[in-house]
Amino acid sequence: MKTRRFSSLNVTLLAAALCLLSSTARAQDTDRTDPSMTNTPPPTYVIRGAHVVTVSGAALDNATVVIEGGRISAVGANVTAPAGAQTIDASGLWVYPGMIDAGTNMGLAEVESGAPGTIDTQELGDMNPNVAVFWAINPSSSHIAVTRVGGVTSVLSMPSGGTISGQAAFINLAGTSPREMAVAPQAALVVDFPRVGGGGGFAAFLAAQQGITQDALSQRDRRIDELRRIFRDAEAYGRAQDAYAKDPKSVPRPPTDLKLAALVPYARGERPVVFRAERERDIRNAVRFADELKLKPVIIGGSEAWKVAPFLKERNVPVILDSVLNLPLREDDPYDSLFENAAKLQAAGVRFCISTGDSGAHVRDLPFHAGMAAAYGLPKAEALKAVTLYPAQILGVADRLGSIEQGKIANLVVTDGDLLEARTNIRHLFINGRQIPLTSRHTVLYDEFKDRK
Amino acid sequence: MKRLLTLAILFMVAGVSAEAQTRGRGGGGQPRAAAEPAAPTAPAAAQDTLIRNATVLTVSHGTLNGTDVLLHGGKITAVGQNLKAPDGARVIDGTGKFVLPGIIDAHSHSMMDGSVNECTRSVTSMANTRDILNPTAVDIYRELAGGTTAALLLHGSCNSIGGLSTTVKLKWGHPAADYPVPGAPPGIKFALGENPKRSNFNVPGLQPRYPATRMGVEETIRDAFVRARDYKRDWDDYRAAVARGEKNVIPPRRDLELDPLVEVLEGKRFVHSHCYRADEILMLIGIADEFGFKVRTFQHVLEGYKVAGEIARHGAMASTFTDFWGYKMEAYDAIAYNAAVLVRHGVVTSVNSDSDERARRLNIEAAKTMRYGGLSEEEALKLVTLNPAIQLGIDKHMGSIDVGKDADVVVWSAHPFSVYAHPEQTFVDGELLFDRQADIARRPQLEAERKALEAADANRAPAAGGTPPRTPPSVRRAYTDDDDVQDVQEDNQR
Numbered sequence: 001m002k003t004r005r006f007s008s009l010n011v012t013l014l015a016a017a018l019c020l021l022s023s024t025a026r027a028q029d030t031d032r033t034d035p036s037m038t039n040t041p042p043p044t045y046v047i048r049g050a051h052v053v054t055v056s057g058a059a060l061d062n063a064t065v066v067i068e069g070g071r072i073s074a075v076g077a078n079v080t081a082p083a084g085a086q087t088i089d090a091s092g093l094w095v096y097p098g099m100i101d102a103g104t105n106m107g108l109a110e111v112e113s114g115a116p117g118t119i120d121t122q123e124l125g126d127m128n129p130n131v132a133v134f135w136a137i138n139p140s141s142s143h144i145a146v147t148r149v150g151g152v153t154s155v156l157s158m159p160s161g162g163t164i165s166g167q168a169a170f171i172n173l174a175g176t177s178p179r180e181m182a183v184a185p186q187a188a189l190v191v192d193f194p195r196v197g198g199g200g201g202f203a204a205f206l207a208a209q210q211g212i213t214q215d216a217l218s219q220r221d222r223r224i225d226e227l228r229r230i231f232r233d234a235e236a237y238g239r240a241q242d243a244y245a246k247d248p249k250s251v252p253r254p255p256t257d258l259k260l261a262a263l264v265p266y267a268r269g270e271r272p273v274v275f276r277a278e279r280e281r282d283i284r285n286a287v288r289f290a291d292e293l294k295l296k297p298v299i300i301g302g303s304e305a306w307k308v309a310p311f312l313k314e315r316n317v318p319v320i321l322d323s324v325l326n327l328p329l330r331e332d333d334p335y336d337s338l339f340e341n342a343a344k345l346q347a348a349g350v351r352f353c354i355s356t357g358d359s360g361a362h363v364r365d366l367p368f369h370a371g372m373a374a375a376y377g378l379p380k381a382e383a384l385k386a387v388t389l390y391p392a393q394i395l396g397v398a399d400r401l402g403s404i405e406q407g408k409i410a411n412l413v414v415t416d417g418d419l420l421e422a423r424t425n426i427r428h429l430f431i432n433g434r435q436i437p438l439t440s441r442h443t444v445l446y447d448e449f450k451d452r453k
Numbered sequence: 454m455k456r457l458l459t460l461a462i463l464f465m466v467a468g469v470s471a472e473a474q475t476r477g478r479g480g481g482g483q484p485r486a487a488a489e490p491a492a493p494t495a496p497a498a499a500q501d502t503l504i505r506n507a508t509v510l511t512v513s514h515g516t517l518n519g520t521d522v523l524l525h526g527g528k529i530t531a532v533g534q535n536l537k538a539p540d541g542a543r544v545i546d547g548t549g550k551f552v553l554p555g556i557i558d559a560h561s562h563s564m565m566d567g568s569v570n571e572c573t574r575s576v577t578s579m580a581n582t583r584d585i586l587n588p589t590a591v592d593i594y595r596e597l598a599g600g601t602t603a604a605l606l607l608h609g610s611c612n613s614i615g616g617l618s619t620t621v622k623l624k625w626g627h628p629a630a631d632y633p634v635p636g637a638p639p640g641i642k643f644a645l646g647e648n649p650k651r652s653n654f655n656v657p658g659l660q661p662r663y664p665a666t667r668m669g670v671e672e673t674i675r676d677a678f679v680r681a682r683d684y685k686r687d688w689d690d691y692r693a694a695v696a697r698g699e700k701n702v703i704p705p706r707r708d709l710e711l712d713p714l715v716e717v718l719e720g721k722r723f724v725h726s727h728c729y730r731a732d733e734i735l736m737l738i739g740i741a742d743e744f745g746f747k748v749r750t751f752q753h754v755l756e757g758y759k760v761a762g763e764i765a766r767h768g769a770m771a772s773t774f775t776d777f778w779g780y781k782m783e784a785y786d787a788i789a790y791n792a793a794v795l796v797r798h799g800v801v802t803s804v805n806s807d808s809d810e811r812a813r814r815l816n817i818e819a820a821k822t823m824r825y826g827g828l829s830e831e832e833a834l835k836l837v838t839l840n841p842a843i844q845l846g847i848d849k850h851m852g853s854i855d856v857g858k859d860a861d862v863v864v865w866s867a868h869p870f871s872v873y874a875h876p877e878q879t880f881v882d883g884e885l886l887f888d889r890q891a892d893i894a895r896r897p898q899l900e901a902e903r904k905a906l907e908a909a910d911a912n913r914a915p916a917a918g919g920t921p922p923r924t925p926p927s928v929r930r931a932y933t934d935d936d937d938v939q940d941v942q943e944d945n946q947r
Contacts, residue, residue: 111780375872424824445758445790450758
């Protein structure tokens with residue numbers, strides 16, 4: 001296979017053409033992945049002389065990483081470069097796997113307030129398993145480039161609202177279409193687990209305003225029952241469909257039900273169900289619910305996960321902590337209760353990862369969420385895993401992402417220091433094995449105005 | 454309670470004769486004093502403290518390795534090597550630790566009880582944030598635990614011209630009267646753009662309020678200053694007549710809305726103006742130039758980088774977020790390089806929180822400016838220490854580690870620009886108001902107290918027959934804009 005590359009003439013012409021465009025057009029262009037990148041085979045790169053933080057294994061000094069066909073093809077101290085590879089001299093630099101944020105609404109919410117036309121996070125209705133984020137991700141969202149130049153290269157983009165919010169997509173942050181971006185188009189089901197005090201739709205929210213009354217408790221239980229029923233229906237629906245597929249002549253064809261059809265893989269425990277739950281009681285309820293129905297649960301939120309760490313450990317339920325930088329839930333909680341949450345889970349052997357929980361604009365702050373957890377007791381190496389390998393494992397994509405290993409997708413960040421430190425600069429970025437320019441809406445506006453007198 | 458009673462009496466008097474009330478309060482018709490110093494309680498003599506052998510980030514004169522800092526009588530009295538600990542002094546081993554002046558947050562709504570917005574009119578210069586200080590707000594303690602020791606408490610951004618501001622030290626454990634910084638110049642909040650025009654707050658059935666456009670915001674501010682100028686002339690004429698010895702001159706009627714604006718015109722009250730877009734920044738500079746006052750700080754000023762030259766030439770300062778952006782249309786052109794561009798244009802710039810949450814980690818917000826725009830470490834440190842002190846007019850006493858300055862000092866576990874750092878001790882006026890080890894040691898006792906309270910009959914679960922507790926507070930997210938918060942609301946909808 002012959003690798004096509006830009007000739008220097010082409011680059012010059014491209015630069016000249018860009019200069020002719022208006023400033024607005026330029027600002028928009030940085031938010032798009034150059035389509036030519038998707039029309040050409042991914043180039044071969046050799047990153048040389050770097051301190052390679054593999055995350056999955058020991059860090060390697062003065063090592064080489066080879067990227068071919070979008071994948072990491074070799075890592076090590078004594079690696080021969082393939083012919084025709086572009087060499088990146090990374091001596092004195094560090095190579096990390098790209099960071100992963102497992103709790104965003106990336107590409108669904110451009111301007112959160114005052115521009116409802118740009119918001120696609122929340123569908124009407126209470127049970128929306130057949131609603132999938134994948135169809136609504138805007139590859140041209142300015143958040144995408146802003147996020148990736150900060151070293152976050154993949155995210156879980158989730159729907160919100162209702163009881164069953166819909167299906168989340170796991171995407172890489174480069175590409176001209178959701179299909180190109182998707183690592184797992186239907187990665188997880190998102191459930192806002194019914195609770196007193198806000199969860200499970202607007203009616204529950206209204207009820208919660210009245211305080212914890214007997215009514216509110218029974219309403220929560222009723223909603224949990226409804227959730228149980230739809231999962232059981234889906235399980236039965238799946239069996240009916242299977243029976244029909246096996247014997248279409250004698251078994252009557254079951255009517256198609258899009259909601260139940262969408263739920264089948266989740267009801268069978270084949271794909272993760274992400275339950276939003278913050279408080280001790282709600283976390284326990286969600287996990288017991290998942291156990292009863294034999295689902296594959298993941299808790300997101302988990303503000304009080306540290307209070308139920310042995311329970312989570314025993315059931316092997318992972319937690320996406322998107323609450324590190326939230327204010328403590330209660331006035332009398334220790335001031336660092338959410339900073340320390342991750343360290344306590346780690347010490348107890350609970351699987352966890354760290355997320356910003358941000359809709360998009362501030363997902364680039366992911367390393368600082370992990371850093372804060374490390375400032376309050378989480379070992380540094382664990383903090384790094386919490387934003388690389390652990391989210392990949394929890395969402396079932398660790399065979400492709402989360403560490404620097406042969407065969408994995410080449411999402412790599414080359415830095416001049418510790419990836420989690422605010423003062424560190426990112427020097428090179430690779431997503432899907434392609435080098436991505438370190439530009440975004442922010443760098444373009446900066447270049448445009450920094451010298452204006 | 455006393456204040457409420459006074460207010461009630463005032464209202465009753467007002468019902469009879471508004472004029473009598475205003476004249477009675479004015480004390481011979483003088484507009485009220487710019488600063489209204491609260492009566493501070495007698496300062497408890499703080500224990501002396503010697504921090505030994507630390508890395509001291511002075512902010513004003515570089516980094517000093519292996520240095521001691523002596524806190525005595527609420528002041529920094531010595532910075533140097535091998536200092537002698539006074540008798541009875543607390544001695545802290547600063548080996549491996551870093552000492553930074555207390556962080557000053559130039560945009561806060563912490564400890565403001567209830568709503569921060571008097572939203573019913575677009576000019577509310579008669580409202581004063583000092584009236585709603587809540588010294589028991591736990592956010593104060595959390596911010597001390599994040600290394601923040603002082604803040605500018607601002608009225609919300611609902612109004613073109615909002616209420617009066619208060620510069621406070623976070624004197625946790627003290628009564629509210631101890632919080633305002635003595636002698637700090639008074640200020641007032643202005644706001645431009647989406648918030649004063651209420652464009653994101655269209656609730657069906659709610660009466661719309663003028664102004665509804667940026668044109669209207671300009672007109673509202675202009676109208677207020679025209680009225681203030683005329684009002685000032687009336688008073689100037691009156692005083693001149695009295696000075697000439699004229700008899701039976703009738704003083705103008707006091708106007709509590711216009712008094713603070715007269716102080717602005719006289720350069721006695723700082724204008725801190727919330728703003729986003731470049732056009733509205735230029736608009737306010739235009740009004741200020743026309744009426745002959747200076748904007749002290751542009752707050753948020755997220756498009757400041759587009760008009761940094763104009764801001765510098767006007768002589769205004771800037772207090773911004775590092776990289777909070779995109780949460781509404783007017784924040785969509787915000788860039789993380791804003792602070793750096795402003796600094797490079799010679800604008801005294803600070804990084805603020807506008808959030809009880811971010812106020813706990815302004816060190817990292819400052820550190821990011823080294824990545825975004827390449828500020829030096831010293832420039833970045835100034836963004837949250839000396840520069841906000843300059844903006845609030847308190848830099849003589851605060852904002853750096855210098856002998857003679859107030860002992861507002863934080864001992865950090867590592868360089869405060871490292872994400873792995875946390876404050877160990879926080880001193881305000883020499884008083885140890887946060888101590889991580891003491892906090893940790895206190896926890897079992899608090900936990901026991903909590904358990905006892907939960908077991909009390911009134912707190913039992915409904916099924917157990919007790920009185921049901923209120924719904925626990927909901928999640929408070931990172932990245933909120935406290936300016937926009939009108940009431941205790943919205944969080945539950947998440």
